[in-house]
Amino acid sequence: METFCYTPFDLERPGFRLLQLLRGEGPVIECLLHQVYLDGADTVPYSALSYTWGGTEKASTVLVDRKALHVTENLYRALQNLRSKDVDQVLWVDAICIDQENLRERGHQVRHMCKIYSQAEGVIVWLGGATLETDILMDSLARMEEISSMFGHKGWDLARWIRFGRIFLQRKNIAPLEGLEFFLQ
Numbered sequence: 001m002e003t004f005c006y007t008p009f010d011l012e013r014p015g016f017r018l019l020q021l022l023r024g025e026g027p028v029i030e031c032l033l034h035q036v037y038l039d040g041a042d043t044v045p046y047s048a049l050s051y052t053w054g055g056t057e058k059a060s061t062v063l064v065d066r067k068a069l070h071v072t073e074n075l076y077r078a079l080q081n082l083r084s085k086d087v088d089q090v091l092w093v094d095a096i097c098i099d100q101e102n103l104r105e106r107g108h109q110v111r112h113m114c115k116i117y118s119q120a121e122g123v124i125v126w127l128g129g130a131t132l133e134t135d136i137l138m139d140s141l142a143r144m145e146e147i148s149s150m151f152g153h154k155g156w157d158l159a160r161w162i163r164f165g166r167i168f169l170q171r172k173n174i175a176p177l178e179g180l181e182f183f184l185q
Contacts, residue, residue, distance in 0.1 A: 003068050003069075004069040008099075015037045017033050017035055018034045018092055019092065020033075021090075029079050048120040051126035060073050
């Protein structure tokens with residue numbers, strides 16, 4: 001199969017690429033890549049994907065514009081978990097939307113990253129497959145929402161909970177919330 005090659009774009013404008021994750025099931029992940037500009041009317045609603053790169057080995061493959069692009073296993077798993085069987089999704093994913101081999105483009109994109117994230121409809125955080133720690137974290141976040149509702153603090157954000165100090169994860173276990181601050185960034 002032919003290997004994917006990036007089409008250069010005008011680095012004089014605040015342009016970036018968006019990934020259309022095509023609906024589907026099974027192991028083959030298919031995507032389309034679209035060029036848009038932050039200063040234009042051609043930007044469509046999108047979500048930004050924030051994830052841990054994991055290992056550096058690009059052992060998995062996704063099809064971008066029907067051509068093979070090698071990605072890390074963690075990114076492949078993230079896309080696999082985000083893909084819907086019914087609806088295409090539009091995402092900004094740094095490892096795919098930025099030509100990582102083009103240092104000039106990479107620098108251009110890093111300068112615009114704050115705007116790319118802030119104009120996204122939302123940011124999806126992929127921490128990898130479930131572990132005991134992430135299960136505890138997700139249960140704790142759900143519990144915080146329950147407690148907020150019970151005590152009239154509906155809509156408390158994570159910053160308020162961190163200022164609150166500590167949360168009971170189980171009857172006897174207490175975990176400091178300082179470690180959750182990465183969600184605020």
